[in-house]
Amino acid sequence: MFAVPRNRTGKPSGRDxxxxxxxHLGRALTVRGRLDSDGEVxxxxxxxxxxxxxxxxxxxxxxxxxxxxxxxxxxxxxxSGRIFALDVTFDASAQVEGKVFHHKVTVAxxxxxxxxxxxxxxxxxxxxxxxxxxxx
Amino acid sequence: xTIFQRPEKPNESDSNAKSVAREASNNPESxxxxxxxxxxxxxxxxVASVANPQNTSNPRxxxxxxxxxxxxxxxxxxxxSEDIQIDGQIDGDVRGVFVKVGSNAKVKGTVYGDQVELxxxxxxxxxxxxxxxxxxxHMSGDVVHQDIRIESGAxxxxxxKPDFGxxxxxxxxxxxxxxxxxxxx
Numbered sequence: 345m346f347a348v349p350r351n352r353t354g355k356p357s358g359r360d361x362x363x364x365x366x367x368h369l370g371r372a373l374t375v376r377g378r379l380d381s382d383g384e385v386x387x388x389x390x391x392x393x394x395x396x397x398x399x400x401x402x403x404x405x406x407x408x409x410x411x412x413x414x415x416x417x418x419x420x421x422x423x424s425g426r427i428f429a430l431d432v433t434f435d436a437s438a439q440v441e442g443k444v445f446h447h448k449v450t451v452a453x454x455x456x457x458x459x460x461x462x463x464x465x466x467x468x469x470x471x472x473x474x475x476x477x478x479x480x
Numbered sequence: 481x482t483i484f485q486r487p488e489k490p491n492e493s494d495s496n497a498k499s500v501a502r503e504a505s506n507n508p509e510s511x512x513x514x515x516x517x518x519x520x521x522x523x524x525x526x527v528a529s530v531a532n533p534q535n536t537s538n539p540r541x542x543x544x545x546x547x548x549x550x551x552x553x554x555x556x557x558x559x560x561s562e563d564i565q566i567d568g569q570i571d572g573d574v575r576g577v578f579v580k581v582g583s584n585a586k587v588k589g590t591v592y593g594d595q596v597e598l599x600x601x602x603x604x605x606x607x608x609x610x611x612x613x614x615x616x617x618h619m620s621g622d623v624v625h626q627d628i629r630i631e632s633g634a635x636x637x638x639x640x641k642p643d644f645g646x647x648x649x650x651x652x653x654x655x656x657x658x659x660x661x662x663x664x665x
Contacts, residue, residue, distance in 0.1 A: 365549055365550070365551040366547075366549055367547055367548050367549040367551070367552040367568070368545070368546055368547045369546050369548075370545060370546040370560065370562055371562075372546075372560045372561040372562040373546045373558060373559070373560040373562070373564065374558070374559045374560065375554060375556060375557070375558050375559075376556045376557045377554060377555045377556010377557060377572055378554065378555040378556055379552060379553070379554050380552070380553045380554075380555075381549070381551045381552040381553065381568075382551040383549060383551035383552070385552060389546070389560070393556055397552075
């Protein structure tokens, strides 16, 4: 699903194209439900539910509960649930609870992380069409 | 705890307050109970501003409008006390102050707001004080409003009811000035 060669070759790499595919969920926004995107999603508000996107950034003010599936994830805020991503970055302000299935992970000094961070090979993320319902 | 604190102090001993704040945030019991953003942000602030330029510039540069890009599809409800701009697809209800539905956007559900500007497609309902249907709008469902503007070319399949606010909606409907009283309700 999120294989390395999967990139946005069809889209021009200009700033406009990048902005069009980037969603911003502001601090005051609360979403209950599911978010699916081919592009980038920045979340500064509250989300309860599943998020899947190419790239996800959880801003410092966010509170996200649920599962996240992406090629690349960066966390600066609060998250509780499961992460499935090739490349995961936790900044110092991150507060994370749950499981982080990753291929590469970066944890900044000061991040609060409570949970397991299982490593998975690349092909695990290729075949990640639907999430395991029970926690493996 | 204090033993582990010690080596940090010489490195970052700019102020006592900073190290005290750091200690508080490192203590899991006390920090857990009242970990508000303001409390938490103090010791981390220099790190966060360097590490996250787009986050700090976003709240100040632009008012915190939420943008649902055309690449995003949301199934569920959205609620905001600020503005929302939708260019993607939403299956569910949307609540905002100023809600703008872009020309390629599609919403299945009810759109609530003080002001709703529709240039895309809504299948469901619009409930807003002021409603603007642009020429490219495609509205299947009822519009509950106080003040409506429909541009030539807009598609509407449904009722337009000047019932927003219920009691004195009819007298308020013809006045365009009614938009100003957004907070009165």
